Amino acid sequence: MSSVSDLVGRCFRVSSDVLGLLIRTLRDDGYIAIGPRKVGESIQLEVLDSAEDLPRGWGDQQDAGTYRLVRRSDAAYFGFNLGADSWKKWLDPNRKLLWRAKREGESWEVEQAHTQVRRMAFIGVRACELAAIKIQLRVREVSRLQSNSTDTNSSALSAEVSVEAPEEPFLVGLNCSQAAATCFCASVHTGPAFASGCDLVLTEVLNDDDHYFLIQILTKRGARISSQFELQTSIADDLAHIDRQVAQVSDSQSRQLNISNPVDFFSRRLEHSHWDDVAARCLSCANCTLVCPTCFCSTVEDTSDVQNAVAERWSRWDSCFNLDFSFIHGGSLRSSTRSRYRQWLTHKLGTWHEQFGSSGCVGCGRCIAWCPVGIDLTAEVKYLSQATR
Amino acid sequence: MVTIAKEVNLSQAEVQLKGVVAGAGDQYLPVAYSVTSRKRETADTVTLTLKPKDSRSSVCPRPRPGQFNMLYVFGVGEIPVSVCGIEPDGALLHTIRRVGAVSVALCDSKVGTVIGVRGAYGVGWPVARMRQRSLIILAGGLGLAPLLMLIRHVVRCRSDFADITICIGARTPQDVPFLREILSWQRLKYDAGLFDVRLIVDRADRDWRGEVGVVTSLLPRSLTAPECSLALICGPEVMMRHAASDLVRLGLSHCDIYLSLERNMKCAFGLCGHCQLNRYFVCRDGPIFSFEKVESLLNVKDL
Structure with a gap:
């Protein structure tokens, strides 16, 4: 066996039961393994104890306003697409305790919330989701950088903001073996191919008489974990297979999102009549923002116990679709659904570029599938393209 | 059968990854300040003087004119409030109107009450650009509060500026x-340059001898040197829009007119998303903006 670091950059075949060993090895190494699990009638991202927890043999049907799990005719481990959960559930949990304060007479003392640092390993991260993780990291990085440099009065960003963190979650990427009808990552260039950024990338190969994974080892810690597996030398066609599979997933995507100059596109369309058309359908339910892997808005809740002796501040996901999101004394600034949908879409696809240097959309299609009335942002953008008013 | 994982009840609130999960908990930590005096300004506004709770406790950075702090009342909540002054000993002055749960609790706090302070946040008034220029300062209602520290600076360093016109409006x-402070400004006499402090109310009462009307009607009819003038405006957004347009007609450049905007804010450091105005985070990129930056945005309804 060659030394562990020699494995970096190489691709191997591993048997389909490697997933159990992967989860066990990660757990033995101190990671909490998190990945897809069938919970009720959907696939969620939850803690995995073993490969038995993976939704093997399940697939899904998705379209605008539709998400259904269906039994597959085969035993694929990853024969489904994205569920409502994204990794932000773990990286930026819905509810976080920020601090606690205790009253002592007239005064009080505040203490920062004790946060237990846990090492997480994410299993089955798709290319679009890796892009989303990076976008959320960048949002926080920009906030930290710009709030430290006061009085800049400028939204200009330095050319590159590092998204490298001292301890990133262990990322096991997954090349998609199929696209849902809602997917459009290819058109926004976040997938389906991986560039880099994962520790390992898996590709599931399943045909009539064979079921195995191809594993690409991209980092040293990825190599250390993989050294526990029975790695079989891959053949030349294996890498070509990955390329073919990625190309096929890409070609099968029918939805597209192409905006050549997004900042200009939306700033010219703030009064477009189509906003009224969307508003007539939109329920302002906030589903799209909750399932969106990059939506980062939060609110704080200040609570106290019955005796008003202990007070806490919690952070919680919030949505620009909520009426009180823009509340100042006298009323909400965005009181109409029209203005709230416009805020979401123009931010996600337009002003996000000015704030964070990229689009806020990774083409995962969750907002299309989980919209109860099937509003499809790719279609809305097409309508908005037709005229400027 | 799929069962819920044993560790699923693992509190997500506790799962934080160093460096990756931005807890931001430290950025949300308030510093304890004590209310050392409480002064009623009007029927529904109160000015609180805040000093660090004790000599050991940390102190928020000294705010510049136009910046704001986040003020927290134990167990009630937190709101952004502009800084309206700093005492010689560094004590913070905040003027608050009773409009919601937190502001009512702030107004009702007594001397000795401990208030949480985070700040100072935001971009202040363009003090560096003001030197040697004529200033037009326009305040509507409690919009005077974020301008107060600036006006005190202007009064103290009068010779740094050319003509000074201060227009103040209130409902009644x-x-x-x-x-009292406005009246003291009106009594000030300087050797050189105009120093004009005008007051107007929307609705007069029997004893009112001053002007009646909207604050924008106090603006000068013409300006001798608009290219050397700078306008600083704070008040209701509709008033600021009209005032800025009037000033443009008087010959001021869009980039020489500054407004102070108000939005919902939870974090004050550009992360919670609440205060967004198109591309801007008002907490971080504002609350003071040049008219050049926001004119087109303020003209869009409900943006």
């Missing part, structure tokens, strides 16, 4: 905040 004579 009873609603004029800092009235």
Whole structure:
């Protein structure tokens, strides 16, 4: 066996039961393994104890306003697409305790919330989701950088903001073996191919008489974990297979999102009549923002116990679709659904570029599938393209 | 059968990854300040003087004119409030109107009450650009509060500026905040340059001898040197829009007119998303903006 670091950059075949060993090895190494699990009638991202927890043999049907799990005719481990959960559930949990304060007479003392640092390993991260993780990291990085440099009065960003963190979650990427009808990552260039950024990338190969994974080892810690597996030398066609599979997933995507100059596109369309058309359908339910892997808005809740002796501040996901999101004394600034949908879409696809240097959309299609009335942002953008008013 | 994982009840609130999961908990930590005096300004506004709770406790950075702090009342909540002054000993002055749960609790706090302070946040008034220029300062209602520290600076360093016109509007004579101080400004005499402090109310009462009307009607009819003038405006957004347009007609450049905007804010450091105005985070990129930056945005309804 060659030394562990020699494995970096190489691709191997591993048997389909490697997933159990992967989860066990990660757990033995101190990671909490998190990945897809069938919970009720959907696939969620939850803690995995073993490969038995993976939704093997399940697939899904998705379209605008539709998400259904269906039994597959085969035993694929990853024969489904994205569920409502994204990794932000773990990286930026819905509810976080920020601090606690205790009253002592007239005064009080505040203490920062004790946060237990846990090492997480994410299993089955798709290319679009890796892009989303990076976008959320960048949002926080920009906030930290710009709030430290006061009085800049400028939204200009330095050319590159590092998204490298001292301890990133262990990322096991997954090349998609199929696209849902809602997917459009290819058109926004976040997938389906991986560039880099994962520790390992898996590709599931399943045909009539064979079921195995191809594993690409991209980092040293990825190599250390993989050294526990029975790695079989891959053949030349294996890498070509990955390329073919990625190309096929890409070609099968029918939805597209192409905006050549997004900042200009939306700033010219703030009064477009189509906003009224969307508003007539939109329920302002906030589903799209909750399932969106990059939506980062939060609110704080200040609570106290019955005796008003202990007070806490919690952070919680919030949505620009909520009426009180823009509340100042006298009323909400965005009181109409029209203005709230416009805020979401123009931010996600337009002003996000000015704030964070990229689009806020990774083409995962969750907002299309989980919209109860099937509003499809790719279609809305097409309508908005037709005229400027 | 799929069962819920044993560790699923693992509190997500506790799962934080160093460096990756931005807890931001430290950025949300308030510093304890004590209310050392409480002064009623009008029927519904109060000015609180805040000092660090004890000599050991940390102190928020000294705010510049136009910046704001986040003020927290134990167990009630937190709101952004502009800084309206700093005492010589560094104590913070905040003027608050009773409009919601937190502001009512702030107004009702007594001397000795401990208030949480985070700040100072935001971009202040363009003090560096003001030197040697004529200043037009326009305040509507409690919009005078974020301008107060600036006006005190202007009064103290009068010779640094050319003509100074201060226009203050309020709903009724009873609603004029800092009235005694305004009257003291009106009595000031300087050797050189215009120093004009004008006051107007929407609705007069029997005893009112001053002007009646909207604050924009106090603006000068013409300006001798608009290219050397700078306008600083704070008040209701509709008033600021009209005032800025009037000033443009008087010959001021869009980039020489500054407004102070108000939005919902939870974090104050550009992360919670609440205060967004198109591309801007008002907490971080504002609350003071040049008219050049926001004119087109303010003209869009409900943006």
